[in-house]
Amino acid sequence: MARTPSNMIPLGTIAPEFYLKDTNSNNVYSFEDLKGSKGTLVIFMCNHCPFVLHVINEIVMIANDYRVQGLGIIAISSNDIIKYPEDSPELMTDFALQHKIDFPYLFDETQETAKAYEAACTPDFYLFDNQNKLFYRGQLDDSRPGNGIPLSGTDLRNAIDALIYNRILNEIQKPSIGCNIKWK
Template sequence: MPALVPPVCEFDTPVVDFDLPGTDGRRHTLADVRGERGTLVMFICNHCPYVLAVLDRIIRDARDLQALGVGVVAISANDAVAYPQDGPGKMAEMAREHGFPFPYLYDESQEVARAYGAVCTPDFFGYNAEGGLQYRGRLDASRNAAGPSDLRRDLYEAMKQVAETGLGPRDQVASIGCSIKWTA
């Protein structure tokens, strides 16, 4: 399947609430994960080579953004029947093995992913403190293999700007990744 590229940022689109089970055995809502200075909602999954190539960078950037007051959450919406490695049990293993510093939630109905308009993994949605979309771009210039370690940290730099000013950069490069595995 060819890689998908999500649409560009539609500034100020309101953040979508959710109530989803996490790999920690608890349910999480937007209010639980929202940050004082912004919120990053990431759609990822366990098996996508685009996610796996940069997983250590996703974790690094999440920690660095949390230190700036940005709340971070990851959601997997893939069909776990067709892709069992993306089911809740395997998600919990991955979160534990990699020490995810953010909740990793499962959107079994896929309603949340559809409400956000997520199309691929990884797909990043960065909101300001008021809940308006300010970033929908890539993590960095990596593709399905990690690029050099000195690549510009597009996601981090954009969300740092959002945390400091409430506004995202006007120029954004879309993420790229595997399509979300829809059930129907």
């Protein structure tokens, strides 16, 4: 299991636009279509990564807790489905049903969106403010598969709370760690 850290792109970076197909609805969406009134969380993830499987229930809980407060939630899978067929759009739909993901789970077939965001791993989290400026990029929390630290979502939840409630965010942001994106 590779341990790839996320790229810590500069805070304030504007969210790159995209047009991707949602495997839950078969609709094509842009960032503008899905952004929230208070901010937007973009998560690069996939179906098979043990790091994603470790945190998926917490991701769904965060989505359920914060969508009602004006946070847009977007998940994107950019993996090469030729080498990793378990990440195919059809299986993304199944994965979403199995894990009760009712926010868009988009397929980045060309991998151009992952490149635009400089995404490196799964899961990789990008929290943008209501002006589409990067507010937080980093880890969910300190829990990793097998490290014995309970899953809490603390780092990401604190960042979302700071964004929504206009609080000061700790400047120290730890990179996410996960499986590398499976490039073509």
